[in-house]
Amino acid sequence: MTSPRLASSRRSRTRANGDGTVYQRKDGRWEAAGYVLAPGNTRKRIRVYGTTRKEALAKLTEKIAASNRGLPVAAADSTVSAYLTYWLDGVAVHHLRENTHTRYAAAIRLHLNPGLGAKKLARLTTRDVRTFLDGLRTTCQCCAQNRDSVRQSCCAIGQCCEKRLSPLTVTYVHAVLKSALEHAVREDELRPRRFQPFTAAEAREFLQSAGADRLHALYELALRTGLRKGELLGLHWEDLDLTGGTATIPRSLQRTRSQGLTVLHTTTLASERRIVLPTECINSLKIHQERQEEERKAAGTGWTDTGLIFTTPKGRPLDPTNLTRRFRRLLHCAELRTIRFHDLRHSTATLLLEQGIDLVVIKELLGHAHIGVTAGVYAHVRLRLQRQAIDTLGNALRPTGNDPDDPPAAAVVR
Structure with a gap:
């Protein structure tokens, strides 16, 4: 028989119709x-965590609450435009000054x-953003925005003025996008892409x-x-x-829409780095x-x-797309599971973490701008290692049936 207190507790946890479910x-x-x-004046079921x-x-x-105020809530299958509209009018407007907004x-x-x-927001990649920013730096804005079509001058009559954005403006546009995407991650609308790095055995076989x-x-x-792939292909002997x-x-x-294969400077000071080469790499x-x-x-x-x-047999630059195809053929011939080329980079970081290498060292090797990026991307790896450590400690503390006065066995701590 259910006690009155338990029944009352269950009733108190029942949510009103329309409030959603939590479990x-x-x-x-x-x-x-809930x-x-x-967007489009439709209703959509969303999930948050x-x-x-x-x-x-x-x-x-x-x-x-935002939805009840008439603000459409963008989701991962929304377009970038829809999410930016939601973020600007539903989120940023509450903490930005009017001029900044x-x-x-x-x-x-x-x-x-x-x-x-x-x-699509969920399909936006780092490469998409990099290509977009490269276009801002190199494309005439009069041409891009069709500014001279009305007055029939400059770009409209085939005499491009080559009016490009200043580096400061490009950085500002990038900052706006970054703020919006960081909020999308916090709201669980945009999740880091899952990757499948090689295990140590698979890496050796590869x-x-x-x-x-x-x-x-x-x-x-x-x-x-x-x-990174682009960093490898851009390396000079010097x-x-x-x-x-x-x-x-x-x-x-990188391959850009406007200039084709193009050598670009690294995007941040952290990306422009000096690394130590393993002996195996020096020999190869x-x-x-x-x-x-x-x-x-x-x-x-x-x-x-x-x-x-790394070039073609004629000395010309290797196309990143051709390298990807070559990499997949190699995996197929070796009968290894198919992963992205970028997952080799994730494999490096994961294997280093599993060997107990400090996160700061991994951050410097990978060229991340902030250690928070490294910690965030590989949080699941660190959580798994924590679980293994806790299990190891649990095994050490489990009763063995030996004499309680026996000294504990020595353990190797890595």
């Missing part, structure tokens, strides 16, 4: 779900919406399979140092000190250098001298 998931997080106003029931419920209550609105209307607005590949040295660098065993990472090779780079010299002689006058380390 604890198997992974320990709390999930709250219906809100979505929190570490406690109170946190999840507060997030849902905030969204429902006006400038944010102008940055969104003139640059962010035309450049990224049609993309390196062994790549041994006979023409780009073996590139794969060694990617897995042992965590360099960037290496094979005697001292170091490499400087000053640039990146020396072999690669000898092989490239043979290709140079074989190509004769057809050789293009770019100074790049």
Whole structure:
């Protein structure tokens, strides 16, 4: 028979119709779900998450309250434009000064919406943002925004004035986008893309399979140092000190819409870094250098001298897309599971964490601007390692049936 106190407690936890539901998931997080106003004057069921029931419920209550005020709540399947509208009018407006809000609105209307607005929020990638920012730096704004179509001058009559945005303005537009996306992450609308890094066994098998590949040295660098694809393809021989065993990472090779394959400077001071080269990478780079010299002689006058380390057999820059195809073929031939090339970088960080390497060292190696980026991306790895540590401690504290006066066995702490 149910006691009056228990029945009263259950009734008190019953939420009113329209307030949504709250429950604890198997992974320990709390999930709250409810219906809100979505773009297009439709109703949409959304889900938010929190570490406690109170946190999840507060997030849902905030969204429902905004919806009741007539503000559409964007979700992960919304476009970037829809989310920026929601964020500017429903979130930023409450903590920005009027003039700042006006400038944010102008940055969104003139640059962010035309450049990224049609993309789905959940499918927005770092490459999309980088390509967009490169376009802002290199594209004439009169042409991009069709400013001279009415007065029939300048760009409209084929005489481009080449009026480009200043570096300060590009940085400002980037800051507006960053603020909006950071809020999307906090609201669980935009989740970090899950990745599947190699295990240590898979990494060893991959390196062994790549041994006979023409780009073996590139794969060694990617897995042992965590360099990005563009950073690898943008490396010059002058960037290496094979005697001292170091490499400087000053640039990146990217494909842009306006200029095709383009060498760009790294986006932040943290990305422009100096790293230590493992002995295995030094050896493979020396072999690669000898092989490239043979290709140079074989190509004769057809050789293009770019100074790049990783090139085509004729010396021209390697296209990032072609490298991705080559990488997938290598995985297929080695009968390894398919991962993204960028997951080699995640494999580096994950394996280093599993070996107990300090997060600060990993941050410097990967070239992250802030340690919070490193900690956030690999939070799930650190949580798994914590769980393993707790289990190890639990095993050590479990009764063994030995004499209680026996001294504890020595343990190796890594």
